[in-house]
Amino acid sequence: MRTAPTVLHLDMDAFFAAAEQAAKPSLRGKPVVVGGLGPRGVVSTASYEARRFGVHSAMPMAQARRLAPNAAYLIPRFTLYRAVSEQVMELLRRLSPLVEPLSLDEAFVDLEAGAAIDTASARAVGERLRRDIRALTGLSGSVGLAGSKMLAKIGSERAKPDGLVLIEPGTERELLGPLTVRTLPGVGPATGEHLRRAGMTTVAELAEAGEDELVRLVGKAHGAALYRMALGHDERPVVAERETKSVSVEDTFDTDLHDRVRVRTEVDRLAERCVRRLREAGHSGRTVVLKVRRYDFSTLTRSETLRGPTDDPVVVREAVGRLLESVDTTGGVRLLGVGVSGLADYTQEDLFAQAAAEERAAREAAGGDGGRTDGPAPGEAVRGAADGGAAGTVRDGLPGSPEPVAAPAERRFPAGHDVRHAEFGAGWVQGSGVRRVTVRFEEPGSAPGRVRTFWADDPALELSEPLPLVPPVAEAAMPRHGDGEHQGRPGADQSSCPASRPKSRSASRSEKAAGSSGDSGSGRARP
């Protein structure tokens, strides 16, 4: 247990919604809801103004619209959020080399890995971080400081919005005791209900119950962890690099799929999308997973482990095809998903090269009688009919992939996205209807702007990349570290802050993928 509050947890406030408000001056101070706009969409983030109407994350969008009919409804723009997130993470890395991102808007920092630090200087570091984040991005973040991850996170939660809470080591149990069990990480709706039925609603009651009782109630690992947390003990280290364990993609359909052939083609597309992501991440994997959510929301998975790792779209497609055959889809399919786990960072060629080398070695050792190697080739199924035999032969170009879709005009201007008009300059799509696009002309630094409507095929109007939330000139004026006060750590470079404006090319593809789950882009934003 640390004796100084050297674990920092940063949590950006209503991140997606706040980024949109920063990008769109007319939305500042107004309720903003970011999420899927389709009939089955849910809320990703609600601005604090929208939360006052009762809107919150994970709520069905239809419900949000009833609660806050006048809010602006926007689909997520991950290109923008990633760019801002990268700026923030860079600030964190200046505090310490040990930064553990949890998501785009959240991270732990181990300040002890920077320099020895006492309570007062930890607080100063946290406050300065919050100022720097605001100066660099225009957004607010909340900071928790404590002697462990769990308490740092509880601290940032209590600090929200736009605050800092430092939990003095030694005061943990006193602080935790009266809190609800749901405060503890790992206690969700199910465990919370389970504990409640056993008569435990506060953290103090968990501590009283004792480890044996908790293990009996919720299982070995969970019970033991719960007991330690209840006592305020949490020794989990801040881990900078965590390797990916699986890659998956899934789609919920606006209406249930009944046609078996359609189900099959959707599974094929998902397999290709999944493999594309797998390859982009430089991975291959052994276990292929098919996920099916039926009309009644019952969800099942089927998996198949291959003899060796693959990143071959044909192999993955054939595997999920086999898996699909074992699933009853009568009644309708709501969601389909394809995933690959058991990741290796070597690819199939490496494996083939390795297999070939082993074969050569074996032949030499055996006196060169040219015997065959045992077992199926990598990528071939361990069980089931390993039909096809095309394993590993397709390298370039994902077969059958992106089929040209006749894009309707509305598709070109998704609500909320940035555009540029030859005459009127920068703006964003406020709504798009039949062959028309409504644009509000404003940008991060400007005053709230005016709305104009164009034909969707107006050549003067084009989509553009997100603009930086804070004009680059403001970055130059941003305070630097290393000047005075604490920790002039040698080696921590104070030199160049790369002008981090949103990157253009690279991210646009993943953004498309992120927004593709049936969002037609026809949702209207109404400031």
Add this chain to the structure above:
DNA sequence: TCTGGGGTCCTAGGACCC
């Protein structure tokens, strides 16, 4: 009111091997 998408970790049973 009708429930997204991307992950992680744990449990439990059966197969298989020693």
Add this chain to the structure above:
DNA sequence: TCTGGGGTCCTAGGACCC
């Protein structure tokens, strides 16, 4: 011939997190 235990891998499902 019968019985047993432990370890590892695979599969399926569930809880949880952001």
